[in-house]
Amino acid sequence: MLDSATYNTMTNNRPLRVLILARVSHDSSGVGRSVNEQVDAGKEWVKxxxxxxxxxxxxxxxxxRYSTRRQRAEWNEALAWIESGEIDALLTWENSRATRDLSGYTExxxxCAKNKVKWGYGGTLYDLTQRxxxxxxxxxxxLAEDEADRTSERVKRAHSANARAGRPHGKAIFGYRRIYDSQTKALLRVELDPAEAALIREAAQRYLDGETLYSIAQDWNDRGIPARRPQRKHHRGGWAWRGETLxxxxxxxxxxxxxQYRGEIIGEAMWDAIIQPEAWHKLQALLHAPERKRADVWKIRYLLTGVARCxxxxCVGNVRVSRNSSKTAAGLTHYQNYICEYGPHCSMNMKFLDAIVTEHILERMSRPDFLESLHHVEDDQSxxxxxxxxxxAEHRAWLDSVRERAAQERNLELLFDQERRVKPLIDEATKKLNRLSTVSPHVTTLAQAPDVREAWEGLAITSKREIVRSLLEVQMFPAPRRGAKGIGQAIERTKITWKHTL
Known part of the structure; x- marks a missing residue:
């Protein structure tokens, strides 16, 4: 440790050139008073x-340690000044104002040692070349890092406790409003915002009825419905709502x-549901169904690419389209085949396979009992x-009761043991719930049409593909011999399995 007189002697009486680094973790007021106080104290020391x-x-x-160098642009600037040779000392309010991470301290x-720059804090100047x-x-x-870790642990415990109590965290959710005590500012309750909640129910029902998220968002924009939060991305063209937002x-x-806590549903919240849980789970099955995966709609031109399998x-490959040509008496004839995406395992004329699959669907959907069978499937899934x-819910309730008992008996081993046993059961049931398929709303709409075949012809290719994917598993097999042609051999080489008992 050095006093100013000793250091001035070491630098040939040249005044010490100083950089002041002032930092505060959060400045919610925007005034930065704590930072300014640190700067004032540093300037007083310099003077x-x-x-x-x-x-x-x-x-x-x-x-x-939870920050990154990229996030700390000012820290990087301070290091650049140290490396520049233009300063002789770095001053901070205290050790932790520079860093709360040992790797940052080492850096x-x-x-400082390499560039002979001193570090001063708490009224003392330190020479980091000295042991x-x-x-x-x-x-x-x-000690600063340990305090940061202790703070992090306290925050995590508080977040976990609040989550298990069903209390909210983060920004207010569209559809709800939070009511706080006017004096203590403590959260009293979370209640529904009638207008916003009605919009959520509307979006959910319209999607369950077969509308796309894009069309719902476009309708909301046309109606002038305000965005859930102020827009910050100007490239969105002024659209308040987008499909991905919904x-x-x-x-x-x-x-x-x-x-939800860390991606896992851990119990009921302290607020009322806008969408009933059963309807919400049905919604998830639709949102994450393979046929609902985002695609470049303007590039989709074929019924069974990526749908039928080899x-x-x-082989586990899907089929793709191959363009071919052959010489006939009338000249060169062009046609398209479905082939395996992984190799020349099998090939079939695209018109044949499309016709076989289409007829399979339309023949069954034209029967008078189809809608009744469809309702039975939906009831069974419900x-x-x-x-x-x-x-x-029963597994979660059991874990909650175990937590209370473990807290009373101060027996964490009991809690850990039951969590190891019960959480896998919750995960497995959740996976089954997510895998439970839901029949596409387009199927119901088509089945209710007066003329199913006529309605099919009027559907977009994306809707047709969604119906096929929702109802059937389609496989095409290699030809038994070279030169096998015609729709008859195509039927023999096609296996169609209904996903539901219809």
Missing amino acids: REGWELKKVIRETGSAS LRQA SDRFRTGLDAL KQMLEMPAYAGLR GYDG DQRRDLMRTI
Whole structure:
């Protein structure tokens, strides 16, 4: 440790050139008073010692291990000044104002020692080329990191406890409003916003009825419905609502009155559901169904590409389109085949396979009992969905009771043991719930048409593909011999399996 007189002697009486780094983790007021107080204290130190102030850097943000160099632009600027040779000392309010991470301390110590820059805080100037000063600053850095870790653990415990109590976290959710105590500012309750909740229900029902998220978003924009939050991305063309925004919202367990923590639904929330849990789970099955995956709609031109599968032994590939030509008496004839995406395992004329699959669907959907069979499937799925949801709720209730008992008996081993046993059961039931398929709304709409065949012809290719995917599994197999042609051999080489008992 050095006093100013000793240091001035070492630098041939040249005034010490100083950089002040002031940092505060959060500045919610926007005033930055704590940072300004640190700067004022640093300037007072510089004035008292007769040093030369070269630069002041103000930083708002975390300096713990949970931050990154990219996030700490001001920290990087301070290191650049140390490396530049234009300063003789770095001043901070205290050790932790520079960094709360040992790796950050090591980086600073090495930079200061290499460039003969002192580090001052708490009224003391440290020479990091000296063993004793490295020990003292290192000890302070270790204590600063430990305090940051303790704070992080406290915050995580609080978040976990709030989540298990069903309390909200983060920004208010569209459709709800939070009511706070006017004096203490404590959260009293979360209640529905009638107008916004009605919009959520509308979006959910319209999607369940077969509308696309894009069309719903476009309608909301046309109606002038305000965005859930102020827009910050100008490239969106002024659109308040987009399809991906609605998808993100409808995926939220909060709308089913469920509390999520770290990606896992852990129980009921303290607020009422806007969408009933059973309807919400049905919504998830639709949102994440393979036929609903986002695609470049303007590029989709074929009925069965990526839908039908290769039936060659051991192959798991889907089919794609291959363009071909052949010489006939009339000249060169062009045609298209479906072939395996992984190799020349099998090939079939595209018109043949499209016709076989289409007729399979339309013949069954034209029967008078199809709608009744469809309703039986949906009722059966609803029963399965309710049973799985009840199972998950029972497992969670059991874990909650174990937590209370473990807290009373101070027996964490009891809790850990039951979590190891019960959580896999919850995960398995949740997977089954997510895998429970839902018949596409387009199927119901088509089945209710007066003339199913005529209605099919009027559908977009994307709707036709969704119907096929929702109802059938299609496989095509290699030809038994070379030169096998005609729709008859195509029928023999095609296997169609109904996904539901219809």
